[in-house]
Amino acid sequence: MKTSTMAVQIGVRRDATGAMSFPIYQNATFSHPAFGQSTGYDYSRSGNPTRKILEEGIAQLDGGVRGFAYSSGMAAITSLLLLFKQGDHLVVTEDLYGGTFRVIDKVFVKHGLSATYVDTCDSNAVNRAIRENTRAILLEVPTNPLLKVADVRKISGIARGRGVLTIVDNTFMTPYLMRPLDLGADAVVYSATKFIAGHNDVLAGLVTVKNEELGNRIYFVQNSVGAVLGPQDCWLVIRGLKTLSVRIDRQLENARTIAEWLSRCAAVKKVYYPGLETDPGHRLLKGQARGGGAMVSFEVADRGIAEAVLKKVRLISFAESLGGVETLITYPAFQTHSDMEPKERERMGINDRLLRLSVGIEDAGDLLDDLCQALYGVEENR
Amino acid sequence: MKIGTKILHTGNEIDPTTGAVSVPIFNAATFRQTSVDACGPYDYSRSGNPTRNALEEIIANLEGGVKGFAFSSGMAAISSVFLLFSPGDHIVACEDVYGGAYRVLNKLFSRLGIESTFVDFTDIGKIREAVRPNTRALYLETPSNPLLKITDLRAVSTLARERGLLGIIDNTFMTPYLQRQIGYGMDIVIHSATKYLGGHSDLVAGLAVAADGKIAGQIKFIQNAFGAVLGPHDSWLLMRGIKTLKARMDMHQRGAAKLAEWLQGRPEVKEVLFPGLSGHPGRAIHESQADGPGGIVSFRLQTEEMTKKFLGRVRLPVLGVSLGGVESIISYPVTMSHAGMHPDHRKRVGITEDLVRLSVGIEDPDDLIEDLESALG
Numbered sequence: 012m013k014t015s016t017m018a019v020q021i022g023v024r025r026d027a028t029g030a031m032s033f034p035i036y037q038n039a040t041f042s043h044p045a046f047g048q049s050t051g052y053d054y055s056r057s058g059n060p061t062r063k064i065l066e067e068g069i070a071q072l073d074g075g076v077r078g079f080a081y082s083s084g085m086a087a088i089t090s091l092l093l094l095f096k097q098g099d100h101l102v103v104t105e106d107l108y109g110g111t112f113r114v115i116d117k118v119f120v121k122h123g124l125s126a127t128y129v130d131t132c133d134s135n136a137v138n139r140a141i142r143e144n145t146r147a148i149l150l151e152v153p154t155n156p157l158l159k160v161a162d163v164r165k166i167s168g169i170a171r172g173r174g175v176l177t178i179v180d181n182t183f184m185t186p187y188l189m190r191p192l193d194l195g196a197d198a199v200v201y202s203a204t205k206f207i208a209g210h211n212d213v214l215a216g217l218v219t220v221k222n223e224e225l226g227n228r229i230y231f232v233q234n235s236v237g238a239v240l241g242p243q244d245c246w247l248v249i250r251g252l253k254t255l256s257v258r259i260d261r262q263l264e265n266a267r268t269i270a271e272w273l274s275r276c277a278a279v280k281k282v283y284y285p286g287l288e289t290d291p292g293h294r295l296l297k298g299q300a301r302g303g304g305a306m307v308s309f310e311v312a313d314r315g316i317a318e319a320v321l322k323k324v325r326l327i328s329f330a331e332s333l334g335g336v337e338t339l340i341t342y343p344a345f346q347t348h349s350d351m352e353p354k355e356r357e358r359m360g361i362n363d364r365l366l367r368l369s370v371g372i373e374d375a376g377d378l379l380d381d382l383c384q385a386l387y388g389v390e391e392n393r
Numbered sequence: 394m395k396i397g398t399k400i401l402h403t404g405n406e407i408d409p410t411t412g413a414v415s416v417p418i419f420n421a422a423t424f425r426q427t428s429v430d431a432c433g434p435y436d437y438s439r440s441g442n443p444t445r446n447a448l449e450e451i452i453a454n455l456e457g458g459v460k461g462f463a464f465s466s467g468m469a470a471i472s473s474v475f476l477l478f479s480p481g482d483h484i485v486a487c488e489d490v491y492g493g494a495y496r497v498l499n500k501l502f503s504r505l506g507i508e509s510t511f512v513d514f515t516d517i518g519k520i521r522e523a524v525r526p527n528t529r530a531l532y533l534e535t536p537s538n539p540l541l542k543i544t545d546l547r548a549v550s551t552l553a554r555e556r557g558l559l560g561i562i563d564n565t566f567m568t569p570y571l572q573r574q575i576g577y578g579m580d581i582v583i584h585s586a587t588k589y590l591g592g593h594s595d596l597v598a599g600l601a602v603a604a605d606g607k608i609a610g611q612i613k614f615i616q617n618a619f620g621a622v623l624g625p626h627d628s629w630l631l632m633r634g635i636k637t638l639k640a641r642m643d644m645h646q647r648g649a650a651k652l653a654e655w656l657q658g659r660p661e662v663k664e665v666l667f668p669g670l671s672g673h674p675g676r677a678i679h680e681s682q683a684d685g686p687g688g689i690v691s692f693r694l695q696t697e698e699m700t701k702k703f704l705g706r707v708r709l710p711v712l713g714v715s716l717g718g719v720e721s722i723i724s725y726p727v728t729m730s731h732a733g734m735h736p737d738h739r740k741r742v743g744i745t746e747d748l749v750r751l752s753v754g755i756e757d758p759d760d761l762i763e764d765l766e767s768a769l770g
Contacts (some may be wrong), residue, residue: 042712
């Protein structure tokens with residue numbers, strides 16, 4: 012079955028009343044039918060029927076054996092990091108989401124974990140960074156905000172050979188465009204707040220895994236720490252997933268149109284979009300994903316222009332986050348990646364000239380008009 | 394203002410824009426910004442959400458702390474607070490602590506190099522003996538779960554201050570309506586708000602309140618970085634639950650007192666654990682620091698066999714985990730709330746096969762007595 016079909020069918024035929032939309036079990040505890048017996052549900056932190064539909068749904072979409080839902084993308088990532096112990100080492104994509112960097116650098120390093128940040132587009136660099144105590148490689152594909160593409164197959168192969176887990180943050184691609192477990196990854200993590208839910212109206216995180224043993228370890232942490240997603244929010248994520256394919260198709264088309272237009276703009280120095288044939292990550296991404304996604308980053312000539320664009324956009328909202336039906340623009344150096352060392356940021360290209368667009372499903376012409384007036388002051392120029 | 398009134402009128406329960414007397418549910422992930430230099434009051438819901446913030450201010454106000462934090466579960470609140478510590482740090486915790494807190498300390502935080510020792514908190518000498526040079530915090534429940542033992546909050550706070558330790562208390566059983574520990578010198582108050590604060594067994598939530606700005610800043614950092622936050626819908630449900638806290642709690646206590654007295658008179662019952670009973674060893678201390686005994690009654694039947702038979706026969710209280718809801722819930726701690734605890738540890742502290750924990754709901758107490766009577770007989 013195709014991903015788009017599976018996504019639409021989540022929760023259908025699962026409720027005893029025949030309800031097409033699975034009910035919201037706004038419930039904390041479950042009555043035991045008799046002493047020593049259980050319905051399979053005891054306490055909603057340990058398992059909730061609405062959450063289970065979502066967890067099984069995302070596992071199926073990813074081709075995994077088990078899924079887990081968390082109260083935010085960061086709660087999902089933190090819960091995964093809690094699998095490790097003092098002395099363990101991680102290899103991590105260098106230009107990754109600032110929140111992931113922060114929790115590793117400011118929380119887990121204090122707890123005795125260490126991390127090496129590498130350019131994961133270079134599989135050899137990843138291989139060289141693996142040490143005896145390395146337990147996992149954490150990849151973002153494409154990276155945030157520079158949209159660089161790592162070779163998931165190759166890196167998973169290297170990791171497996173060295174007894175290291177491969178974890179892929181698939182927030183930007185979603186299972187509709189890429190299925191990292193099929194490419195050899197052991198676990199996939201999502202900020203489901205973004206494309207998965209798709210409406211900028213819910214915070215959520217998801218994890219999927221390829222094997223039961225890892226699944227059991229992740230479940231232990233999910234249940235013990237309890238950073239679980241509430242039933243109403245689970246239902247909103249399920250509702251969002253139903254339109255995953257139509258949203259992404261449209262977002263992708265718009266993103267491509269915008270990336271092409273930006274590439275022709277004199278005011279724009281550089282465009283990062285792996286959906287463009289000229290992008291260095293294009294070929295690799297084509298080999299492992301079904302499309303370039305809906306994130307487009309671009310660099311303007313100076314900070315003044317970047318700030319002017321943020322001030323002048325009318326249709327596009329200046330806000331953090333991404334992946335929703337509405338187009339958003341972000342200033343990564345000062346918003347999503349503000350926790351990184353300025354020098355490090357600059358070296359990687361996350362500078363004060365860089366803007367990141369999350370392209371929505373508005374009419375592409377209206378979006379271009381807005382970008383044009385924000386860059387040049389007039390719409391007609393385009 | 395009396396606490397019962399404060400529960401309804403903390404000052405932030407009204408939406409400033411429309412005057413709506415119920416705070417709106419902001420199902421928003423992100424917030425539009427107007428300036429590059431200065432962020433608006435909200436930027437991303439993990440960092441702050443208006444519905445969640447209203448709840449956080451209410452709990453801070455009720456507990457008398459400087460700042461409140463809402464989490465996706467009681468365990469998420471507890472785990473987020475434990476994340477304040479570093480490898481090599483040591484925590485002294487009360488020995489009959491909630492099984493989930495015991496599990497996370499023993500199986501998870503121990504891997505990150507945080508050590509813990511569990512002692513009987515009714516004995517201040519034992520706590521003092523357990524404190525080491527690397528001890529950073531005392532972690533307790535009073536009354537404790539499920540044995541309803543009472544810790545002397547003034548003595549513990551004095552010890553904590555003398556030795557420079559953080560005092561962390563789980564106030565789930567009492568709620569701020571009955572006990573406000575920041576006044577007794579505690580630094581962090583935690584709740585499984587799933588229980589009495591939510592009160593309807595219809596949501597899973599956790600809260601933490603910091604007594605001062607420094608601790609508040611540390612918890613805020615973890616809450617935002619870890620992101621185990623409570624969603625807006627559940628935040629709203631919790632505020633709705635808090636509105637009836639006094640009315641519910643008054644009835645829970647009345648029912649619990651009646652049931653405890655009644656149980657004490659039954660030959661099948663070996664022991665009743667309830668801080669409102671005159672024979673309870675911690676009663677005087679409890680009465681000096683709390684405004685009521687709460688709604689939880691634990692008791693032991695004569696034999697394990699009798700206990701299991703009894704649990705198989707109760708009809709009105711729901712057999713299940715959790716507590717604090719309007720409906721009575723009866724639990725078997727050994728296999729339910731304290732299944733995460735090592736069997737030897739359970740045995741040592743007295744969480745044994747003859748023990749039952751009853752969360753007395755707001756049904757008519759006579760109906761509950763009638764049901765328990767037929768289950769015993």
